[in-house]
Amino acid sequence: MTVREGSKNWKNIVSVALATAAVISFSSGMPAIADLNKFEAETPGEFGIGSAAQFGSADLRKAVHVNENFRRANFTSADMRESDFSGSTFNGAYLEKAVAYKANFAGADLSDTLMDRMVLNEANLKDAVLVRSVLTRSDLGGALIEGADFSDAVLDLTQKQALCKYASGTNPTTGVSTRSSLGCGNSRRNAYGSPSSPLLSAPPQKLLNRDGFCDQETGLCDVK
Structure with missing residues (x-):
């Protein structure tokens, strides 16, 4: 395997991982956003x-x-x-x-x-x-x-x-x-x-x- 092919495969793996994380977050009601709102409500300033x-x-x-x-x-x-x-x-x-x-x-x-x-x-x-x-x-x-x-x-x-x-x-x-x-x-x-x-x-x-x-x-x- 050449260096170029290895780099391309690595990029594909990262893209699949990010897409999977996004699907999981959306299907679970986007808890990250809920956590952000909770954080904002409790943050001083x-x-x-x-x-x-x-x-x-x-x-x-x-x-x-x-x-x-x-x-x-x-x-x-x-x-x-x-x-x-x-x-x-x-x-x-x-x-x-x-x-x-x-x-x-x-x-x-x-x-x-x-x-x-x-x-x-x-x-x-x-x-x-x-x-x-x-x-x-x-x-x-x-x-x-x-x-x-x-x-x-x-x-x-x-x-x-x-x-x-x-x-x-x-x-x-x-x-x-x-x-x-x-x-x-x-x-x-x-x-x-x-x-x-x-x-x-x-x-x-x-x-x-x-x-x-x-x-x-x-x-x-x-x-x-």
């Missing part, structure tokens, strides 16, 4: 790739899912109006553009979630953990936020100011006060909106100093 469950655009109106695990699940554009998700875990989940009018998230873990452009009017967020969540362009008008923890969450300045008008309580899980987590009354921390809003993410620069003079090169004045 912020905004990880993949999701444990898919609820994108789902009709979840008045659904009851108390104390359930929706970690890293996808709820993009889902209708969650008047649903009850109290005590559930949404860590790292995707809820952008979801409608959760009057939904109950009391005591829920919403940390590291993507919640931009979400409707949360009159939602119950009492004692919820929203640490590092992204809430840009979301509407929380009339939401109950007593005891909610918004530490390092990304909110628009106008929304943050509206919440600070009535924020109260301390989160029972993290021990952080709601007002402190929002930066209410703090002229430095979280006082100018979010990084996603460049015009609001930094203090406005002074154009004139107290004597009416600015730096001739930059046109700006030294802020002291």
